[in-house]
Amino acid sequence: MDSPKERLYNGIVKENPIFVLVLGICPTLAVTTSAMNGLGMGLSTTLVLALSNALISALRKMIPDRVRMPAFIVVVASFVTIVQFLIQGYLPSLYDSLGIYIPLIVVNCIILGRAESYASKNPVIPSLFDGLGMGLGFTLSLIFIGSVRELLGSGSIFGAQILPLADKAAGKAGYTPISIFVLAPGAFFILALLVVIMNIVREKQAAKGKPLAPVANSCLCNDEDALEDAVKSDNPNVKEAIDNLKEKQKEAEGK
Amino acid sequence: MKELAIIFIGSFIVNNVLLSQFLGLCSFLGVSKKTSTAVGMGGAVTFVITIASIVAGLLYRYILVPTGFEYLDTIVFILVIAALVQIVEMFLKKNAHALYSALGVYLPLITTNCAVLGVALKNVTNNYNILQGVIYGLGTGLGYFLAIVILAGIREKYKYNDYPKYFKGTAMTLITAGLMSIAFFGFSGMI
Numbered sequence: 348m349d350s351p352k353e354r355l356y357n358g359i360v361k362e363n364p365i366f367v368l369v370l371g372i373c374p375t376l377a378v379t380t381s382a383m384n385g386l387g388m389g390l391s392t393t394l395v396l397a398l399s400n401a402l403i404s405a406l407r408k409m410i411p412d413r414v415r416m417p418a419f420i421v422v423v424a425s426f427v428t429i430v431q432f433l434i435q436g437y438l439p440s441l442y443d444s445l446g447i448y449i450p451l452i453v454v455n456c457i458i459l460g461r462a463e464s465y466a467s468k469n470p471v472i473p474s475l476f477d478g479l480g481m482g483l484g485f486t487l488s489l490i491f492i493g494s495v496r497e498l499l500g501s502g503s504i505f506g507a508q509i510l511p512l513a514d515k516a517a518g519k520a521g522y523t524p525i526s527i528f529v530l531a532p533g534a535f536f537i538l539a540l541l542v543v544i545m546n547i548v549r550e551k552q553a554a555k556g557k558p559l560a561p562v563a564n565s566c567l568c569n570d571e572d573a574l575e576d577a578v579k580s581d582n583p584n585v586k587e588a589i590d591n592l593k594e595k596q597k598e599a600e601g602k
Numbered sequence: 603m604k605e606l607a608i609i610f611i612g613s614f615i616v617n618n619v620l621l622s623q624f625l626g627l628c629s630f631l632g633v634s635k636k637t638s639t640a641v642g643m644g645g646a647v648t649f650v651i652t653i654a655s656i657v658a659g660l661l662y663r664y665i666l667v668p669t670g671f672e673y674l675d676t677i678v679f680i681l682v683i684a685a686l687v688q689i690v691e692m693f694l695k696k697n698a699h700a701l702y703s704a705l706g707v708y709l710p711l712i713t714t715n716c717a718v719l720g721v722a723l724k725n726v727t728n729n730y731n732i733l734q735g736v737i738y739g740l741g742t743g744l745g746y747f748l749a750i751v752i753l754a755g756i757r758e759k760y761k762y763n764d765y766p767k768y769f770k771g772t773a774m775t776l777i778t779a780g781l782m783s784i785a786f787f788g789f790s791g792m793i
Binding site for chain 2 (some may be wrong): 428
């Protein structure tokens with residue numbers, strides 16, 4: 348059995364969902380306009396992830412294999428609805444700035460991915476900590492990306508002014524915010540740079556003989572090559588999709 | 603009529619689902635290697651989003667609201683979309699084989715696409731009626747189609763070019779998407 352401490356380390360460092368596995372890109376790009384939004388989104392996802400992991404793990408012997416995906420989705424969606432109400436009730440300003448991305452936690456690949464690959468096979472306590480670790484890894488990454496974007500885009504972190512702003516009228520020298528970084532294109536650029544840095548780290552670690560965990564494909568949303576790789580992960584859904592793909596291709600070639 | 607046109611243009615290009623709202627990015631980055639695949643994926647997403655916004659709109663208006671269960675919208679919508687994708691696939695297989703051979707491969711990939719759930723939920727938060735919801739869904743789907751086909755076209759162009767090896771794959775795709783996103787900013791004054 349995996350110890351809670353090992354699970355936390357695994358989620359935050361070894362298999363960090365964003366930096367290492369590159370999962371859950373949609374919310375990562377959308378809500379990291381500031382460090383505060385990143386923190387809010389990260390913690391809501393952590394809560395959903397830990398609770399749904401624990402419940403799915405507790406129910407794992409009762410859920411028939413064939414309907415497990417819909418069952419997981421119902422569990423996750425229920426927790427998301429609860430979290431949505433909590434945020435709406437107690438943190439209305441955060442609710443306004445995250446908007447539609449709170450209910451969309453349901454389709455975050457990280458959550459279903461962990462339910463499928465860990466919680467449905469392991470006891471409750473490790474699953475709970477697996478969810479916590481993954482969630483904290485996600486939160487820390489979001490805070491990091493949010494801080495970089497906020498710093499470049501408005502010169503502040505968590506709303507506190509770090510770089511003194513230039514003031515032309517008063518003739519004061521200082522930082523001129525690059526506002527594109529808090530807008531949509533900046534999100535793509537920052538994530539691109541992050542992927543490049545991780546590619547370099549990946550190569551360095553592989554040269555040392557300590558390769559990082561491979562980029563995950565559990566989303567069912569990658570291209571054909573990626574789907575082929577995912578077959579090895581033994582996910583029946585992916586397998587089905589690939590069998591379908593191959594059949595279609597054969598049919599198409601036959602014509 | 604004017605209002606419908608504004609909803610359509612707004613969701614189609616001004617607030618593009620991929621480039622300014624970041625919904626459905628997984629498939630945008632993953633299935634954009636070849637233009638032919640991108641066209642298939644775009645078509646399938648447009649099709650499913652449009653149908654899903656009709657079904658979700660009807661369910662919300664005529665079942666959830668009268669029974670007072672509006673707060674269950676997330677759970678209901680995600681289950682309905684999952685079931686709907688399956689039904690659409692079966693229906694097309696049996697009755698519209700030409701359409702099925704064009705879109706069928708991509709349908710299983712769409713259940714977890716957050717653009718579909720996103721549109722269903724936005725129709726509710728924006729208080730759209732059924733017709734407005736369908737137009738919004740269609741515009742969003744076509745916006746997805748436009749963006750993914752353009753990205754695939756650009757990726758085919760630079761595929762054989764020489765650029766730093768650490769940028770190969772996802773990083774270069776993200777930079778391309780960022781530049782496209784800047785270009786789409788040009789539309790923001792339209793409505």
